[in-house]
Amino acid sequence: MKRRATYHTHTTWCDGRSSAEDMILSALEAGFTDIGFSAHAAWSFSSEWHLDITAYEGYAGEIRRLAEQYRTRITVRLGFESDYIPGITAPDRSLYERWNPDFIIGSVHYVPAPAESGSFVPWCVDAPTAEVRRGLEACFGGDGKRAIQAYFAQVRKMAETCDFDIIGHLDLPKKRNGELRFFDETADWYREEIAKTAASIAASGKIVELNTGGIARGVIETVYPSKDICRALSRYNIPMTVNSDAHRSQDIAYAYPLAYEYAKEAGCTELMYLDDSGWTGYPLE
Known part of the structure; x- marks a missing residue:
């Protein structure tokens, strides 16, 4: 059986522009066998x-209703894309179990500032360019190497300590690196x-997504993560x-x-796909 899916989908329940049903209809047009929603x-x-x-409750209820409505045409899964901010929130099933999600994506969008920086606002790596620049300066004194090392340390901690399925957009900070040039992806330290x-993720047993969202939004020309x-x-x-x-059905x-x-x-x-029995590998064709 040939599988085609996305488990990373945002709708009007969060910052998406299309409804969940419109996303399902577009997935059907694209020949998908599965779609997962990840508010x-x-x-x-x-x-x-x-x-x-x-x-x-409303979000989970709608996704479950649509899963039943379209069950003969496409498999619909309920999930969350949960942020990892140490000491504040985490992509862990213990926090979301009351909604019984089929899967959880763990992502790092915010990196807390070092204590000595004096900043109480974390660095948002997924913000507009000017905001990324301001946060980099406020939190890390403009030191891109230190900021990126802090980002990946946080990803590793998330993978090692939290109970979730998929690591989201692993090298997200590159989103604004084309404009800001604040780190070198070819450097030995990187x-x-x-x-x-990679070693940390392997030990954790997590799945890593190949994410095309940055290309769709016109901010980068490459997949997360890099080749x-x-x-x-x-x-x-x-x-x-x-x-x-996707944040839009198209x-x-x-x-x-x-x-x-x-x-x-x-x-x-x-590639990995979610069956009723769990995550299963299907041949990449």
């Missing part, structure tokens, strides 16, 4: 782009961070899946051929 979550906090704490992070990182992951036989991180399958190319070039021979 931004940071229980027990809300923000302008996270699921409101009063909306969890490669060391990637090697340490070099994909090769590092493959050396550890880390399982992968392809996700669109982007549900954006740049999938490129993501498959990344996986193949890295030596990946199968």
Whole structure:
């Protein structure tokens, strides 16, 4: 059976622009066999782009209703993309078990400032360019190397200590690096961070997504993570899946051929899909 899916999908329940049903209809048009919804979550906090704490029941209820409505045409899964901010919120099933999610994506969008910086506002790596620059200066004195090392240390801690399924957009800080040039992806120290992070993820048993969302939004031309990182992951036989991180229904399958190319070039021979019995590898065709 040929599988095609995305488990990283945002709707009007958080910061997406399309309804859940419109996403399903687009997935069907694209020939998908599965779609997973992953509202931004940071229980027990809300923000302008996270699921409101009063909306969890409504969100989960709608996804379950749509799963039943479309069950003969496509498999619909309920999930969350949960932030990891140490001491504040975590992508851990213990926090979300009351909604019985099928899966959880763990992501790092915010990196707390070092105590000596005097900043109480974390660095948001997924913000507009000017905000990323201001946060980099306020939290890390403009030191890109230190900021990136802190980011990957946080990813490793998340992988090692939290109970979730998929690591989201592993090298997200590169989103604004094309404009700001605040770190060098070819530097030895960066490669060391990637090697340490790959080893940590392998030990945790987590899945890493190949995410095409940055391409769809026109901010980068490459998949998350980079080809070099994909090769590092493959050396550890880390399982992968392809996700669109779509916020609009028309982007549900954006740049999938490129993501498959990344996986193949890295030596990946199968992708992970969620069955009723758990995550299963299917051949990458």
